Amino acid sequence: MSTTQPVPGEAFDFNLCTVAWSFVLDDARTIAVTASHCGEPGDTVWAGAADGEFVYPAEPVGTIIYSDLSAPETHQLDFALVEITREAEFYVPRDMPTTVVAADEHMLPDSVCKLGRITGETCGPLTHREGQGKLQFDDRTVETVAARAQVCSTHGDSGAPVYGAPGSPYEDVIVGVLSGTTDAAASSEGCADGSEAQMSFTPASEIEKLLPEILAWV
Numbered sequence: 001m002s003t004t005q006p007v008p009g010e011a012f013d014f015n016l017c018t019v020a021w022s023f024v025l026d027d028a029r030t031i032a033v034t035a036s037h038c039g040e041p042g043d044t045v046w047a048g049a050a051d052g053e054f055v056y057p058a059e060p061v062g063t064i065i066y067s068d069l070s071a072p073e074t075h076q077l078d079f080a081l082v083e084i085t086r087e088a089e090f091y092v093p094r095d096m097p098t099t100v101v102a103a104d105e106h107m108l109p110d111s112v113c114k115l116g117r118i119t120g121e122t123c124g125p126l127t128h129r130e131g132q133g134k135l136q137f138d139d140r141t142v143e144t145v146a147a148r149a150q151v152c153s154t155h156g157d158s159g160a161p162v163y164g165a166p167g168s169p170y171e172d173v174i175v176g177v178l179s180g181t182t183d184a185a186a187s188s189e190g191c192a193d194g195s196e197a198q199m200s201f202t203p204a205s206e207i208e209k210l211l212p213e214i215l216a217w218v
Contacts, residue, residue, distance in 0.1 A: 015039060016048075018117045018160040020177045020204075021098050022084065025215065030084040032062070033207065034159030035179055036069040037078055037137040045082050047090035048117060061088045065218045068210075069135075069142055075210060076145045078135060078179040078202045080159075081218065093120045096163070100174045103208035106130070111165035112149050114178050114199065116157025119191045123165045124150035130203050135180050145206065146179050151199040152191035153181045162201040176201035 017038035024030050039045075045062040067080040093115050108130070113123035128148040135144045153160070160178040164170025182198040 016117075016156040017158045018115075018156065018178070019082070020159055020161040021100055021174055031065075031215070032082040032084055033177060034080050034082060035078050035177060035202075036067045036080045037135065037179070038067075038080060038159055039064045040067050040070050041065060047088045059086065059088070061086055061090075066214055069144070075206070076132075076143050077206055077210070078144050078146065079177050079207050081214070091117060093117060096161075096172060098174065099172065100208060101170065101204050103205055105205050106203070108147055108175055108203070109164040109168040109170040111168055112151065112162050112175065112201075113165050114151055114153060114157065114160045114162045114201070116153055116160040116178065118154050118156035119152060122152045122191050124152075124199075127198060130206075133200060135200070137180070144179065144200075144202070146200040146202055147176065148198045148200050150196065152197050153178060153199050154191075157181075162199075162204075174204050176204050177207065 015038050017034050019032045019034050022030055022032040041064050043064045044060045046058050047061045062082045062084040065081050065083045068074055068077045096115060108126055111123065111125050113121055115121050126149045130145060130147045133144050133146045135142050157178055161174045162176035162178055163172055163174045179200045179202050
């Protein structure tokens with residue numbers, strides 16, 4: 001994701017993130033959900049190739065149409081909406097169901113997993129239920145509503161789906177969107193050694209509750 005278009009021979013700043021889930025509206029638009037700190041409305045989105053690499057030149061696959069932490073009336077939720085404008089091959093760490101928890105379901109499982117494009121699937125116990133917290137990114141510190149779990153992740157995993165761990169009542173049901181981490185792994189191998197890091201995530205039920213209102217005007 002980037003605010004600018006790549007130009008050969010010039011430096012190019014971009015954010016690498018993961019999409020949690022996507023859905024199709026009645027008007028046939030396809031919308032994907034990711035983290036708000038990944039970009040601003042109007043930013044261009046490209047897809048990572050099937051092998052996980054980003055290859056340029058490439059055609060954009062969409063545009064960010066809403067980013068809650070940048071919205072004039074923010075809900076303090078780290079989520080953004082991307083309108084997908086064309087089909088493209090993209091990298092998926094593994095196939096998984098895309099059932100999302102209902103807007104009125106606020107319970108979280110005692111153990112969750114996340115599936116990020118960098119560190120893949122990692123799981124751990126829920127440590128803090130939904131509450132106020134702080135998120136630091138770029139040069140900003142913002143208030144957010146989030147839950148936390150002892151799950152390893154790193155930069156590029158932001159926006160990933162967080163779902164019930166195997167054996168839980170919410171197994172493979174998406175309950176959140178990965179927001180941040182207290183101790184980013186240096187690589188995908190860094191998570192294999194175990195980690196005490198705390199992952200924060202935005203509850204999916206809060207996002208689902210707001211989608212009808214937001215999508216009515218974006």
